[in-house]
Amino acid sequence: MSVETHLTIILGGILLGGIYGLIALGLTMVFGVSRILNVAHGDFVILGSIFGLIVTTLSGLSPFLILPLIPPLFFAAGILFEKTMVRRVIMRNTENTLAVSILATLAFAMIVEDISFFGLGQAGLNYVSLQVFLQPINILGFIIPTTRFISLIAMVMLALAARMIIQSTTFGRRLRATIQDRELAEVVGVNVSRMSALSFGFGAALAGISGLFLAMITSLTPFQGVQFTVIALTVVILGGLGSFTGSIVGGLIIGIAEAYTAFLWGTNWARVVAIIVMIAVLVVKPSGIFGGRR
Amino acid sequence: MNLWKTIIPVTAVALAAVASIPLYSSPYIISLLFFLFTFVGLAIAYDIFGGFSGYYNLGFGAFFAIGAYTFPILSLGRLGFQTHPIIAFIAAPLFSGVAAFLLSYPFLRLRGAYFAVATFGLIPLMYNLARNLSTITGGASGIQIVVTEFFGMLPGFYIAMAVTVAAAVTHHLIGRSRVGLALRSIKEDEDVASEYGINGFAVKRLVYVISGMYAGLLGANFGFGLGVVSPDGVLNLEIALAPLIMTIFGGPASLTGAILGGSLITLIQEFLWLNIPFFHLATYGLIILLVAIFAPQGVVRIRFRRRLGRVPVAAPLNT
Numbered sequence: 001m002s003v004e005t006h007l008t009i010i011l012g013g014i015l016l017g018g019i020y021g022l023i024a025l026g027l028t029m030v031f032g033v034s035r036i037l038n039v040a041h042g043d044f045v046i047l048g049s050i051f052g053l054i055v056t057t058l059s060g061l062s063p064f065l066i067l068p069l070i071p072p073l074f075f076a077a078g079i080l081f082e083k084t085m086v087r088r089v090i091m092r093n094t095e096n097t098l099a100v101s102i103l104a105t106l107a108f109a110m111i112v113e114d115i116s117f118f119g120l121g122q123a124g125l126n127y128v129s130l131q132v133f134l135q136p137i138n139i140l141g142f143i144i145p146t147t148r149f150i151s152l153i154a155m156v157m158l159a160l161a162a163r164m165i166i167q168s169t170t171f172g173r174r175l176r177a178t179i180q181d182r183e184l185a186e187v188v189g190v191n192v193s194r195m196s197a198l199s200f201g202f203g204a205a206l207a208g209i210s211g212l213f214l215a216m217i218t219s220l221t222p223f224q225g226v227q228f229t230v231i232a233l234t235v236v237i238l239g240g241l242g243s244f245t246g247s248i249v250g251g252l253i254i255g256i257a258e259a260y261t262a263f264l265w266g267t268n269w270a271r272v273v274a275i276i277v278m279i280a281v282l283v284v285k286p287s288g289i290f291g292g293r294r
Numbered sequence: 295m296n297l298w299k300t301i302i303p304v305t306a307v308a309l310a311a312v313a314s315i316p317l318y319s320s321p322y323i324i325s326l327l328f329f330l331f332t333f334v335g336l337a338i339a340y341d342i343f344g345g346f347s348g349y350y351n352l353g354f355g356a357f358f359a360i361g362a363y364t365f366p367i368l369s370l371g372r373l374g375f376q377t378h379p380i381i382a383f384i385a386a387p388l389f390s391g392v393a394a395f396l397l398s399y400p401f402l403r404l405r406g407a408y409f410a411v412a413t414f415g416l417i418p419l420m421y422n423l424a425r426n427l428s429t430i431t432g433g434a435s436g437i438q439i440v441v442t443e444f445f446g447m448l449p450g451f452y453i454a455m456a457v458t459v460a461a462a463v464t465h466h467l468i469g470r471s472r473v474g475l476a477l478r479s480i481k482e483d484e485d486v487a488s489e490y491g492i493n494g495f496a497v498k499r500l501v502y503v504i505s506g507m508y509a510g511l512l513g514a515n516f517g518f519g520l521g522v523v524s525p526d527g528v529l530n531l532e533i534a535l536a537p538l539i540m541t542i543f544g545g546p547a548s549l550t551g552a553i554l555g556g557s558l559i560t561l562i563q564e565f566l567w568l569n570i571p572f573f574h575l576a577t578y579g580l581i582i583l584l585v586a587i588f589a590p591q592g593v594v595r596i597r598f599r600r601r602l603g604r605v606p607v608a609a610p611l612n613t
Contacts (some may be wrong), residue, residue: 037407089583093590098407099350099542104586106535110579118572226531230418233411241408268426275419282400282412 009259015148015217017255018155022210023228024235024247025162026203032179032242033192033199034082036090036101040109042228044074044204048211049128049220050116056130063130063216064150070212071205078204082197109225116222129219130212151213158209159248165202166244175199179242231271234278240291249289253277313455316448326564328451328519332512333536334556335458338465338549339508340537343501345547346474348481349409351502353401353416354509355534360393361386361510362517362528363424366437372430383514390510391503398499405484417534424525436524439517450519457515461508465549468504473497478547532563532578543585545592554593 027041048070055066089104090097120128134146166172177185178195186192214220235254239246257277258270281289316324336358344351367373368382377385401413424431431437468474476497479487488494517523536559544555562581566574589595 031407035407037410089587092587096590098410099538099546100586100590102350102352102410103539103542103582106539107579107582107586110582111576114573114576114579227418230414234415237408237412237415241411268422271418272422272426275415278412278415279397279400282404286400286403286408 005263009263010256011144011148011152013256013259014252015152015155015213015255016259017252018152018159018248019210019213019251020231020235020255021248021251022155022158022162022206024232024239024251025244026206027229027232028236028239028242028244028247029175029179029199030203031236033175034086034196035097036086037098037105038200038203039102039105039226039229040081040112041105041203041207041232042230043109043112043225044078044207045211045214045228046116046128046220046222046225047077047112048074048208049130049215050120050211050222051208052130052212052215053125053128063132063212064154067154067209067212070208074208075201075205077208078201079197081204082200086196086200106226109229113222113225120222127219127221128215130215131219132216147216151216155213158206162206163244163248171198231274234274237288238278238281240288243288243290246288246290309455309459313452316451321447324451325447328447328454329564330557330560331451331454331458332516332519333540333560334553335454335461335512336509336537337540337544337552337556338458338461339505339512341541341546341549341552342461342465342468342508343477343498343505344538345541345552346469346477346481347498347501348546349406349498350538351413351505352410352535352538353397353413354505354537355529356416356420357390357394357506357509358513358516358533359420359424359528360390361513362523363431363437363513364389364510365514365517366439366523367430370437370439372437383518386514387507387510390513391507394503394506395499398495398502402495402498402502417529417531421525421529424529432524434525436522436527437517439521439523447519450515453515454512454519457508457511462549462553464504464508465552468501469547469549473501477501481547539582539585541592543582543589543593545594548592548594551592551594558593 023041023045026044027038030036030038030041051070051073052063052066055061055069056063059066085104085108086101090101093100120126132147134150136143136145137149138144166175174185174190174195175198177188177190178192182192185195211220231254235247235250237250238253239248239250254274254277257273261273262270285291312327315327336354340351340354343349344354364386365379365382368377368385369379370376397416401409404412424436425434428434468477476487476492476494479490479492480494480498484494513528516528520527537556540555540559541552542555543559544553545551563578566577570577
């Protein structure tokens with residue numbers, strides 16, 4: 001393989017991995033703060049792409065231009081989800097939160113997937129795709145597809161922004177404190193239930209953005225929601241549950257591994273490799289690459 | 295023990311009555327009973343490990359699929375050699391058991407949510423393997439199992455019933471044994487249990503393998519009964535998560551709960567398939583949501599939680 005092929009594969013892998021990383025980041029944040037396994041997390045990704053499809057079709061704007069609309073809307077949606085599903089359904093019962101959270105969010109995912117599939121079907125669509133074709137650019141003799149390149153830059157900036165928010169803001173410090181020790185965080189004056197709501201908002205916003213980007217590079221069906229949750233979970237387990245760096249690094253590992261597998265053996269083997277990588281890491285280090293505690 | 299003197303004959307008579315149903319009923323009823331027993335069996339097999347230990351084995355469906363695929367792969371000579379169907383049928387649970395044994399190494403060292411999340415990955419792994427290894431598994435369209443001598447659903451129903459009864463007996467025996475006690479103590483507090491000399495990993499692995507073997511046996515029979523094994527047929531999310539939904543619906547760590555949950559959920563799904571042309575998945579989701587809201591400890595523990603002291607309420611999970 002030439003250098004150019006490798007570069008194309010790695011670039012594609014980083015883009016895909018970055019998207020996976022952002023989805024996983026939201027999932028691990030929600031889990032860390034509220035101890036809830038949100039199976040419906042991937043559905044926010046699909047909803048992001050469906051939202052993008054609706055707005056671009058109605059307004060005729062480029063998907064890049066509607067990007068700023070997604071974070072506030074999905075943040076609100078995430079908080080609404082927490083206030084209703086989590087507070088009213090899952091937290092009603094404190095005894096087996098994990099099982100109830102899996103059940104309730106799975107049920108939510110089924111409802112959302114079925115309704116959005118029906119809605120798309122009414123609009124005459126089988127899948128969501130927002131592929132934009134821009135003139136490829138030429139950098140140092142390498143021909144780079146513009147859409148992917150812009151998405152990649154946006155992805156890196158988003159990851160850096162998320163890192164800054166988590167590392168340097170008061171919200172981020174409170175978030176990390178809640179994840180480390182819920183009771184102690186409460187003792188020092190962190191409003192833990194507010195943190196839980198905010199983490200769902202933050203997670204949903206990241207998922208929505210990821211959905212928009214994903215729709216630009218592939219096509220999605222509503223029933224892939226839980227599939228994206230599983231990918232995000234693979235990434236999270238790989239990187240270490242509760243670790244933000246782990247999510248991004250795990251996402252990149254899975255993304256690049258999938259890109260190479262897709263190139264060498266075909267796209268249908270990509271998912272297999274991702275999970276085998278996860279199992280291999282679990283054999284060596286059960287807590288994941290960046291996971292300190294279990 | 296007096297109770298058992300009535301329960302055993304009553305159960306035997308009830309089973310004999312159910313076993314005689316095919317003599318005077320339509321193929322539809324036979325297929326419904328086939329599904330009913332398969333899923334009740336799966337719920338019980340799931341509960342043997344998941345209910346007692348408090349571990350949520352989201353990858354349980356993978357063992358079902360391994361069994362379902364092993365049977366036609368061996369008996370139809372997909373690997374280049376052909377075995378007698380009976381040998382293939384016996385090999386199916388063994389393969390699932392071996393898979394469970396091997397997978398216990400990466401997975402059973404994880405706890406709580408970590409275990410649930412990691413095992414969930416097995417479903418897409420198996421799904422994609424089944425789709426991709428098309429020379430062996432037939433890819434997306436799967437493998438047709440041609441049953442020439444007899445109608446596959448009828449023997450399938452009797453086998454499913456026998457396996458379900460065996461699983462129920464196993465569930466009862468494990469629940470009463472030292473292993474069951476060890477699993478319950480693991481559910482309460484795994485670290486304390488290990489300090490009292492319980493080899494948590496070994497106990498969990500033993501029961502994980504037993505649970506996986508029953509799933510494999512039921513899987514082999516499922517494929518045999520339906521006459522076709524395909525990735526979407528045996529590895530869809532609804533089948534993969536059905537045992538979890540059923541045991542939570544019925545009540546974990548309780549044989550009654552697993553039987554009740556398995557039967558009710560199967561009947562509800564059947565009803566939805568028959569009566570709701572659109573949004574059947576959404577309706578199913580809505581029902582699960584109602585279960586999560588109103589019966590998070592299972593229907594066996596609704597209301598009479600206090601009156602019936604015998605049914606222990608599930609312990610809080612350590613995550």
